[in-house]
Amino acid sequence: MSNVGIVIVSHSPLVAEGTADMVRQMVGDEVPLAWCGGNGHGGLGTSVEAIMGAIDKAWSEAGVAILVDLGGAETNSEMAVEMIGEPRAQKIIVCNAPIVEGAVMAATESSGGASLKEVVATAHELSPS
Amino acid sequence: MAALDLARLITAAADTIAAHAEELTTLDQAIGDGDHGLNMKRGFEAVRADTVAFSTKSLPEALKAIGTKLVMTVGGASGPLFGTLFLALGKEISAEPDRANLTAAFGKAIEAVAARGKSQVGQKTMLDVLQPVHEALAEGKTAAEIADMADRAADATVPMKALRGRASFLGDRSIGHMDAGGRSVALLVRTIGETLEGQP
Numbered sequence: 001m002s003n004v005g006i007v008i009v010s011h012s013p014l015v016a017e018g019t020a021d022m023v024r025q026m027v028g029d030e031v032p033l034a035w036c037g038g039n040g041h042g043g044l045g046t047s048v049e050a051i052m053g054a055i056d057k058a059w060s061e062a063g064v065a066i067l068v069d070l071g072g073a074e075t076n077s078e079m080a081v082e083m084i085g086e087p088r089a090q091k092i093i094v095c096n097a098p099i100v101e102g103a104v105m106a107a108t109e110s111s112g113g114a115s116l117k118e119v120v121a122t123a124h125e126l127s128p129s
Numbered sequence: 130m131a132a133l134d135l136a137r138l139i140t141a142a143a144d145t146i147a148a149h150a151e152e153l154t155t156l157d158q159a160i161g162d163g164d165h166g167l168n169m170k171r172g173f174e175a176v177r178a179d180t181v182a183f184s185t186k187s188l189p190e191a192l193k194a195i196g197t198k199l200v201m202t203v204g205g206a207s208g209p210l211f212g213t214l215f216l217a218l219g220k221e222i223s224a225e226p227d228r229a230n231l232t233a234a235f236g237k238a239i240e241a242v243a244a245r246g247k248s249q250v251g252q253k254t255m256l257d258v259l260q261p262v263h264e265a266l267a268e269g270k271t272a273a274e275i276a277d278m279a280d281r282a283a284d285a286t287v288p289m290k291a292l293r294g295r296a297s298f299l300g301d302r303s304i305g306h307m308d309a310g311g312r313s314v315a316l317l318v319r320t321i322g323e324t325l326e327g328q329p
């Protein structure tokens with residue numbers, strides 16, 4: 001699929017899965033989508049390994065936009081991108097946007113065939129600068 | 130500096146983190162999400178489990194491998210932060226470092242941690258302990274002096290107001306508690322220093 005992929009990273013697997021459900025229902029299946037949540041040990045948190053797995057799952061040559069919730073999710077997502085390394089890393093962007101609204105808006109933009117830059121810009125518009 | 134006994138260093142670091150896991154968790158419960166001790170223990174036990182593999186590598190490669198292991202196993206925001214510290218140290222250090230190389234590499238590693246956490250000194254984080262340790266290294270202090278410096282720096286995070294991480298959500302209520310990440314750094318600095326000097 002050539003549409004930009006969307007990855008949802010929350011501290012809570014329930015939030016991540018619920019957000020992905022909303023994206024699927026509101027945007028459909030035209031967008032590569034993956035989610036992860038939880039620390040991998042049954043608790044709240046985020047896991048670099050799980051984020052790397054989600055990026056693989058939602059991978060698109062057009063790139064991947066990651067939507068995160070609280071600080072640790074952002075730090076861990078940036079670490080995951082760095083560990084994936086080039087050449088893929090330059091096509092992955094961690095968005096500064098609210099997770100639910102950002103995921104739906106980014107996926108909507110992606111489903112229309114927008115570039116990674118356009119998808120990320122749409123998500124960023126949701127955050128006060 | 131004498132040839133490094135990496136296996137002894139790993140054992141000492143993992144022992145220290147395990148012995149203080151509860152204390153670290155208690156610190157984190159006051160102003161964070163209360164998992165720092167458990168997370169650090171999980172990470173250092175994972176490093177301990179691979180001691181043989183790490184200790185057959187050169188120092189730079191071992192540090193990078195330990196950093197990667199910490200990233201993957203510690204969890205929370207501490208995983209990438211402590212992992213980045215070791216990863217960056219491994220990238221900059223030479224196979225047989227002298228004090229100048231160690232100091233320079235440590236400085237670069239602190240910059241990498243600051244970039245990863247989008248943080249700086251004075252925000253009640255591990256950087257507030259790492260930075261004074263770097264200065265003490267540069268000034269040629271002994272391992273014991275550096276460890277004391279690290280303890281004082283961790284104590285000095287108590288009156289600070291947290292500006293990064295979960296603790297920053299508390300605003301002024303973060304004042305009066307020690308930063309758990311800073312305490313972890315101080316513990317590691319002391320145990321590494323003592324191990325390098327062959328003390329108990």
